[in-house]
Structures are given as structure tokens and as C-alpha cells.
Amino acid sequence: MQDIVIDTPTQKSVIHCGKGSFEQFAKGLDGKKLFVVTDSNVYRIYRDLIEKTFKNSPVHVIKAGEASKTYTTLIGILKHMLESGATRAYTVVALGGGVVGDIAGLAASLFMRGVKLIQIPTTLLSQVDSSVGGKTAVDLNNVKNAIGAFYQPGEVIVDPMFLETLPKREIRCGLGEIIKYGALDKEIYTTLCANSDRLFDMEFLESITAPCIQHKANVVAGDEKDLNGLRKTLNLGHTTGHAFELYYKRKSHGEFVLIGTYYELIIAQMQGVCGGEYADNLKMLIGKVIKMPVYDNAQKAALAAKFDKKNDEQSTVSMIVPAKEGRCAEIKMPLDEYVKTIGEIAEEIKEKK
Numbered sequence: 001m002q003d004i005v006i007d008t009p010t011q012k013s014v015i016h017c018g019k020g021s022f023e024q025f026a027k028g029l030d031g032k033k034l035f036v037v038t039d040s041n042v043y044r045i046y047r048d049l050i051e052k053t054f055k056n057s058p059v060h061v062i063k064a065g066e067a068s069k070t071y072t073t074l075i076g077i078l079k080h081m082l083e084s085g086a087t088r089a090y091t092v093v094a095l096g097g098g099v100v101g102d103i104a105g106l107a108a109s110l111f112m113r114g115v116k117l118i119q120i121p122t123t124l125l126s127q128v129d130s131s132v133g134g135k136t137a138v139d140l141n142n143v144k145n146a147i148g149a150f151y152q153p154g155e156v157i158v159d160p161m162f163l164e165t166l167p168k169r170e171i172r173c174g175l176g177e178i179i180k181y182g183a184l185d186k187e188i189y190t191t192l193c194a195n196s197d198r199l200f201d202m203e204f205l206e207s208i209t210a211p212c213i214q215h216k217a218n219v220v221a222g223d224e225k226d227l228n229g230l231r232k233t234l235n236l237g238h239t240t241g242h243a244f245e246l247y248y249k250r251k252s253h254g255e256f257v258l259i260g261t262y263y264e265l266i267i268a269q270m271q272g273v274c275g276g277e278y279a280d281n282l283k284m285l286i287g288k289v290i291k292m293p294v295y296d297n298a299q300k301a302a303l304a305a306k307f308d309k310k311n312d313e314q315s316t317v318s319m320i321v322p323a324k325e326g327r328c329a330e331i332k333m334p335l336d337e338y339v340k341t342i343g344e345i346a347e348e349i350k351e352k353k
């Protein structure tokens with residue numbers, strides 16, 4: 001087991017990583033006032049564990065899936081907290097994937113102007129990424145994460161035991177974010193290349209989780225509220241990923257991160273920002289995890305990139321792209337040129353199939 005600490009001006013977060021971290025956490029719960037939020041899948045699979053661990057605490061179960069990330073669900077959690085007699089002395093426990101973590105985190109930030117928060121991520125994506133760093137949110141009018149807050153958890157419990165029940169598709173989603181870290185961090189890149197044939201292997205995933213969290217922890221400690229440009233590097237591949245996510249919907253966040261990274265890598269190559277063996281290796285890693293889908297209407301989908309939070313104005317699209325080993329770069333492109341280029345890349349993928 002390993003502890004990673006993020007010391008930000010608002011809160012010290014301790015991330016307990018490794019097998020046994022949940023058991024260890026469960027031992028220290030006597031007398032604690034907890035309000036647990038989870039989703040319908042996690043509750044179905046882990047009902048016995050939840051009832052045994054949190055025996056005297058209210059448990060709020062939201063419907064699994066991104067469609068639950070709404071203010072209606074958020075208000076449902078807050079109402080349940082009030083009705084069950086929760087006070088400022090309570091701690092919200094978010095037990096689930098990124099959807100549960102984002103929405104329960106926001107509930108914790110709002111209830112009585114803020115109560116303590118513990119994240120227990122149960123998907124690979126939430127373990128390596130979303131449970132760490134304090135971004136919480138719900139979607140609004142089809143805009144992802146439109147309402148949210150920075151709200152650091154006091155503790156994060158990252159136990160790989162939860163990954164044993166995770167469908168392969170969800171592992172793929174987590175690998176999307178892991179490959180993103182590979183494009184940002186030389187050591188993670190080298191490890192991924194050396195283990196490219198065992199990316200789905202549980203032992204490998206356990207071993208790569210802490211380095212990814214450590215990378216994010218370093219970034220968050222240097223730019224907790226996304227103000228000085230450091231934190232936006234974690235958005236690599238996300239401009240196109242989010243635009244496609246809004247339009248095509250049928251895949252999950254992590255899969256769209258991989259697709260977005262692939263498209264933006266090609267843009268980086270076209271602009272001479274990235275190239276050679278490094279670009280080929282990143283493509284190889286992406287190819288080990290996902291087959292590039294053939295998209296019609298890619299230009300229409302790309303238009304949504306005008307809403308990206310990194311843009312200074314809607315007419316210029318900002319992207320964080322891979323550059324060299326351990327280094328990324330920002331590319332800014334006029335919206336019409338970006339849309340045209342995305343259309344061309346989609347056509348090329350179609351022709352190759």
C-alpha cells in the first residue's frame with residue numbers, strides 16, 4: 001500500500017492506494033457519521049459489503065450512467081441528506097465510478113455550505129483520474145460538467161479489488177486516461193511501451209495506477225483551480241474527445257479520450273509538433289485499446305469544440321496535444337480549419353477500413 005498526498009491551499013488530500021486499502025479504511029469507521037452515495041450497479045454487486053461496512057449509515061443509490069449526472073439527481077441526494085438528519089458533522093462517501101464521484105462530490109460541497117468528502121473510486125477511470133483533484137460537477141442542457149465546484153476530498157481510497165468486477169469496456173475507458181498520462185509523463189510512457197502486450201492485465205493495471213495518481217497529484221498541487229495553465233495539460237485529447245462525446249454519445253468518456261487523442265495526435269503531426277517513432281508508439285498504444293470507429297458527420301460533431309473550456313473565444317479551438325516524450329503542447333486553430341481537418345482525418349480512417 002502507498003499513500004500519496006496532495007497539499008493544496010484549501011485541503012490536504014491523502015490518497016491510499018493498493019490492495020487492502022478499503023479493508024483498512026473500513027476498520028476505522030466506528031462512530032463516524034457517514035452518508036454514502038453509490039450507483040445501482042455498484043450497489044447490486046457490492047450490496048453485502050456496503051451493508052456490512054456502512055451498517056448504520058444512510059445509503060443513497062443513483063441510477064448508473066452519465067444520464068444521472070443532473071441537478072435533479074443532485075437535489076435528490078441533498079434532500080435525502082436533510083431527511084435522514086445529516087448535519088455538518090457528516091462526511092459524504094462517494095462509492096462508485098466518476099459519475100458518482102462527481103455528483104456526490106458536488107453534493108458534499110453544497111450541503112450546509114460544505115461537509116467532508118471521501119472518494120472510494122470503483123472504476124479504473126475514477127481510480128487513476130476523476131476521484132483525485134477535486135473537480136466535481138453535473139451536466140446541464142447537454143453541456144458536460146456545466147455546473148460544478150472545486151472540492152477536494154480529505155481521503156481517497158483506491159483499492160484494485162473493485163476492478164475485479166469491472167467489464168472489459170470500462171477497463172478500456174480507464175486505459176484511455178492512462179495513455180493520456182503516458183503522453184504527459186516520460187516514465188509512464190516508457191512503462192506503457194514496455195508492457196504494451198499486457199495493458200489489460202490486472203497486475204499491470206495495479207502497478208500503473210499509483211504513478212498516474214502521482215502525476216495528477218503533482219499537477220493539482222501546482223494548479224488546484226485550473227488557473228495557471230498547468231492543470232489544463234490533463235485535458236490532452238479532450239477537446240475532440242468531448243466534442244465527439246456530445247455528438248455521438250454511444251461510447252464512454254474514456255473511449256472518447258482515446259479517440260480524441262488519436263485525432264489530435266494527427267493534427268500535431270500535421271503541424272510538425274509531434275512525429276517520428278514517438279507518434280507511432282502512441283498510435284500503437286491507442287490501437288491496443290480501441291479500434292478507431294468510422295464516423296460520418298465528423299465535421300458536424302467537431303463543431304461542438306467551440307464550447308471547449310480552454311478556448312479564449314468560440315472561433316478558436318484550443319487543444320493540448322502530445323509533443324515529445326513527457327511533453328505536451330497547446331495548439332490553437334481557427335474553428336473552421338479545425339472542423340475541416342477533423343473531417344479529413346475521419347475520411348482517411350474510413351478509407352483505411
Ligand SMILES: NC(=O)c1ccc[n+]([C@@H]2O[C@H](COP(=O)([O-])OP(=O)(O)OC[C@H]3O[C@@H](n4cnc5c(N)ncnc54)[C@H](O)[C@@H]3O)[C@@H](O)[C@H]2O)c1
Binds near residue numbers: 069122126130173252
Ligand atoms: N472529476 C474529474 O476530474 C473527472 C475526470 C475524468 C472523468 N470525469 C467524469 O467521470 C465520469 C466517467 O467515469 P466512469 O468512467 O467511472 O463512469 P461511471 O461512473 O459511469 O462508471 C462506469 C460504469 O461502471 C459501473 N461500475 C462502477 N464500478 C464498478 C465495479 N467495481 N464493477 C462493475 N461495474 C462498476 C458503473 O455502474 C457504470 O455503469 C464522466 O462523467 C466524466 O465526466 C471526471
